[in-house]
Amino acid sequence: MPYPVDQNEKFAAYAHPERLVSTEWLATAIEDGALEGGRLVVLESDEDVLVYETGHIPGAVKIDWHTELNDEVTRDFVDGEAFAAMAAAKGISRDSTVVIYGDKSNWWAAYALWVFELFGHADVRLLVGGRDKWLAEDRAVTTDTPVTAPGDYPVVERDDAPIRAFKDDVLAHLGKPLIDVRSPEEYTGQRTHMPAYPEEGAMRGGHIPTAASIPWARAAAGDGTYRNRPELEALYLGEAGLKEGDDVIAYCRIGERSSHTWFALKYLLGFDTVRNYDGSWTEWGNAVGVPIVKGADRGTVPSAR
């Protein structure tokens, strides 16, 4: 049975406020014993693999995006069996409410949330403001690792199609809206990696033809929360030119920054069909025979050859 949703009025303007919880809500839920019995499970997902160990929300369980969600030998996510084993070990059952938070404006938390949705986990929510907001509010932290009773998680095969795009899907999608969430320098092709991440480059610099450039962090406010609905609408409906009901694909370099944007488009603005292209620029920028556009212009759909 899902845990009751946060009725916070600040979230009411978003399309799916039930996908968000506030720090106050979580603190109260923990005090009320929601973590006992695995009805509510809190996961921390960070970029740095040791941040959790420096102190975390009491009762929160660590999830590492790199070693636990990715398959070691295929460039893909884990399969249903590995996911079930991972979830159960963290005390998650299929009907658990899962709240995810992390560092860097929930960038890695949104990525983990998106992977949970690939497996159709029904109730997974984001802690608004993530780790930074929790710490800024001087809320309780601990270095104690919780002892969790294993959850009961069935083997569910991943269903990629609704929210995940592959390269061929993107090729077929050309002509419909794309959002490029990388930095302006990556978008124009001036550089092929994120500022300060030079080892993750690609052969060519630029963007997928017609993609609008909305760097992911523009959806985040200074305190790590998402911007409010009118601000998000100005970004994605105004600047990017999306229209209600559009079928949208977001991408970045490996699909993690675009998970943050994917969440904003799907749950905050209510676009029903939003996919994250996790192959992103490291695949597209290196793939043979796919078109790119260099420079600041979005470019046009190349005519079929």
Added chain:
Amino acid sequence: MRKLGVMNTSALPAALAEIVDDFQALTEPERLQLLLEFSRGLPELPDRLMEHPEMMEQVVECQSPLFLTIETEQHDGGTPQSVRLFFKAPPEAPTTRGFAGVLHEGLDGLSPAEILAVPDDMPELLGLTRAITPLRMRGMTAMLGRIKRKVSALPQQS
């Protein structure tokens, strides 16, 4: 390719060899804990560097901001010059701090020749690659590389 795992540390300076042995003796989760301890043990910068951040260089290969610099000390009585290492990394980047802590404890005070003799792939000896991922290990390799480049650019000793 050399086989990883149990590896000969005899080519390393004593302090660094000891650290590598400590890591290799542990299980993977324990290695992460040890790295965390190194992150806590990284010394604060002296005031003269705190006040002059421009004297430090950023290692951009690290996922989190990491700045480092080196200084040299000349010993009396003709003993070799020793190299002092200084690192700056934020507390919210414990992995990066941990790598810096390992290099500080393992290399600080050694002679230029000893530092230059450290194999470039030394970070792989810590046995963290699977838990930390190759991507994150590159930051440490880059830190070591930067230190060695700076040491090799020092004026030749007389």
